[in-house]
Amino acid sequence: MIGKIVTGKSFRGCLNYLHEGRLQETEEQQRQEMEKKQAQVIAYNQCFGNKKELIRQFIEVSKLNPKVSKPVFHLTVSLAHADAGKLNNQQKADIAASLAKEFEFDRNQYVVVTHADTQHEHLHIVANRIGYDGKTAGDSNSYKRVAETCRKMELAYKLEKVLSPNKFLAPEQRVAQSQRIDQRKEVLKQHLSKAIKQCRDVQQVKQYMEDRGYKVEQGRGIAFTDQQQVYFKGSQVGYSLQTIENKLKQEQQLKEQLKQQQQQQQKLALQRQQEQIREQKRDRSHGMHM
Structure with a gap:
């Protein structure tokens, strides 16, 4: 309690x-x-x-x-x-x-x-x-x-x-x-971690946290008040405003890299498929001339 x-x-x-x-x-x-x-x-x-x-x-x-x-x-x-x-x-x-x-x-x-x-x-x-x-x-x-x-x-x-x-x-x-773990801080950190993976900017993170019952105050920094009226500065849980912005940027860069890798893989797969089709056509053409 x-x-x-x-x-x-x-x-x-x-x-x-x-x-x-x-x-x-x-x-x-x-x-x-x-x-x-x-x-x-x-x-x-x-x-x-x-x-x-x-x-x-x-x-x-x-x-x-x-x-x-x-x-x-x-x-x-x-x-x-x-x-x-x-x-x-x-x-x-x-x-x-x-x-x-x-x-x-x-x-x-x-x-x-x-x-x-x-x-x-x-x-x-x-x-x-x-x-x-x-x-x-x-x-x-x-x-x-x-x-x-x-x-x-x-x-x-x-x-x-x-x-x-x-x-x-x-x-x-x-x-x-x-050895002491503040469960409220841990829950807040978990929410913020998920928010950063799902959101594109700070405003979306703010909305994400508000949808989960937090009051969010944003100015030069950022702070969160949970539903038990417990107040945390973002820096207290390792998520200052600057940290959130940096993590969002890193997350977007990672998503862009993954997107480019997927596109490259799809391109290579398409090239392989086209090469297989050309080989099959060459094989059929070769068989017809024998």
């Missing part, structure tokens, strides 16, 4: 994304995006209603402490492949409640949303950092606290154990960095 927490400014933006997915160019594409996500709210705390009603309620309570610029808590919890289907909705809601208690927003507004659009089963918890008393839930040491809670939940629900980051472990528990 992997947990990630971010704070944000907009309840509307966060809840719109969780319910409707990434903004698409047409209504039909947006409908398909929503169908793909299959968003389902499985738990409410101190709030209730449809998306618009939830947004309104969250915003109203956040005004109790207008000095807080980022009132949105967004936690994402992803299960390991081996744990797919192990937890029911009540158990997922209970895990969310444990996280809410750890981060001290268990008396605040929050909703728990599940998605069925990725290979990794996961859930989202959107909470209001501002309580009805106007007090603000803190987010200090968030990564460590999420990791510790995930380890407890793995034991409680007999889920596959995931290593905590080295810096949160005792020295004797630490694993050499070279």
Whole structure:
């Protein structure tokens, strides 16, 4: 189980994304995006209603402490492949409640949303950092606290154990960095490798990755955000913008070379065929004169 927490400014933006997915160019594409996500709210705390009603309620309570610029808590919890289907909705809601208690927003507004659009089963918890008393839930040491809670939940629900980051472990528990594999990075690298083999330019690579659920930011460099809202610079996985452009160029050159080789082989095969036909004609002509 992997947990990630971010704070944000907009309840509307966060809840719109969780319910409707990434903004698409047409209504039909947006409908398909929503169908793909299959968003389902499985738990409410101190709030209730449809998306618009939830947004309104969250915003109203956040005004109790207008000095807080980022009132949105967004936690994402992803299960390991081996744990797919192990937890029911009540158990997922209970895990969310444990996280809410750890981060001290268990008396605040929050909703728990599940998605069925990725290979990794996961859930989202959107909470209001501002309580009805106007007090603000803190987010200090968030990564460590999420990791510790995930380890407890793995034991409680007999889920596959995931290593905590080295810096949160005792020295004797630490694993050499070279022995640790970030599966999210590996999946991203696999997608990029396939994209480069199938695409002709960076824009096609961008579309390829977006079709697989990544948000792609391209400027002087390139970066990818996966469906668990984990952000990677391309250079972190060995695919900087320059590297992608170079690999695309190499791939196109290789394809052109293969094409030329195939054409040459076809040309030679045709020449051999024509030579065989000429030999057969010479043989028949020779036989007729004997």
